[in-house]
Amino acid sequence: METERKLAQWLDEGLLDQAAYDRILAFEKRQPQKKKMPLLLLIGLIFFALAVFSFIAANWQAIPDLLKVALVVLLMWFFYILAYFSGKKQFGKPLVFRLLGLAMFAASILVTAQTFHLSTSNSVLPWAIFLAALAHYFLWRRTAYALVAFIFGISTLTSFLPQTGWLEWGIFVAVALSWFYFSKDDAPMIFSWLLLFFSGLLLWDLIEYDSPFWPVWTLFVLVLLLFFTPVDKQRLLAPFYLIFGAVMLVVYLAVRGETELSLVDLNWTESIALAAAGLAVLLLTYFKFRDITWIAILGATGFLLFDDTAIALAVVAELSALAYLIIAQKQDKPLAFGFVYFIAVQFVIYVIYAWERLDMSLFFLIGALLLFALSGIAWWLNRKKEGAMS
């Protein structure tokens, strides 16, 4: 109706001639009409669903155990059947219905746990949904399933705490590795890489020896993954190696500057081993994956942490930030990441060395001026770069 009204208006104004008007109208009439569900039916369905849910909720305790579980499983089937017909008859979105089905699967485990007084602190629920979402991803290759798998992967990892066992950890790493290896899209590859990195952090819980360097060891081991990764995906993952490496260096600087480092076992043997591993990573990445050579710097943290003034770490962080910026500028690469890292390093150094020496208000004033000056330089450099490009 709206099209017809508009066309008549254009015809009256002389923008269209009668022949064009007729042709457009004939074309529009041939288009398939969108099927709209009557509003009253929609409202009726919503109220009916609410009534069913409130009836079930009101009688929940009176429903026999098995029937409770069966009800939620039936609801799960309802959504999968809806997804099937939605794909076949072209209505709604099968993805949304399958996600709802997956949610009902989670609900059925929750109901089972509640009905049978299962402890809430075990890993059955996150494992089941993690694996189910992964299976969905491999069958339909949609990012939404990968996201659900990632969220429940993290949840599975945290459910291992505080008593992580080698078996479940090993199975988790194997599953995440397979996911990484068989993923073809960007998002799942990043998600599985993140899960592998976070599972490395669980070594703190898994092994009695409290190394300060589990994250660095993990990042170094993950470099080996790049051998099984196509070149375009190596470029996709490179920023993650750099970002995680940068965050680690800043965290080590902050921790060394602000604490006594009494919770970890710092020793020369591990520091030497880490330096050797850092050297190996340096050579490997320099010849094979040059984008991430920067992470080899972390090999030196083993020695740098022995300096309790944190000056050596601060110098390394500062120099690496400056060097990264200069090289990125020379190679005409994006500067944003380098700048954020540079500013983070300045602020950690500022907090470590100025917090106890300055009056509170002066600390924040100088901090704000520092941030202002650094942001100003970043803006100026970026403008200069854009000006040079145009």
Place this chain on the structure above:
Amino acid sequence: MKNWLLPIAMTVFIALLVTSFYAASWFGDRYTLRAEPFDPFDPFYGEYVMLQYPDLEAPSTVEDGDVYFTLKEGPDGFAVIDRLENESFFGAINGTFYGDRITAPQLEQYYVEQGLGPALEDAVDLQVTLDVAPWGTIRPVSLEVRDE
């Protein structure tokens, strides 16, 4: 087939989960434990009563941490510890021992009807009936006020 594979697998998983709990009742022994409540609500799973068990006492030889135990019926009809070790053995219930309290994940909290938690907590003297499978799985069956 692709459309139905996962819902079928997921249904089988739920069925196995439920069966594993019923199996404790089919093949196991039934015990009643003296219980005392100590904390109430989980917004996600609903209302439950946190329970501790005064009769589950550990000898001084047992160390804090993971413990494995079996139950037997005491002279007054309530269950007491039969065998308790720090090392796992077949048929043992997997639990933890900290301070002077022994508990198992499934014994620690008991979900109750909405609004019933405070009444059970006020009653203080409670009893839990549970089925223990020969392989150590527990299925709590009921939580009631104890008449003594």
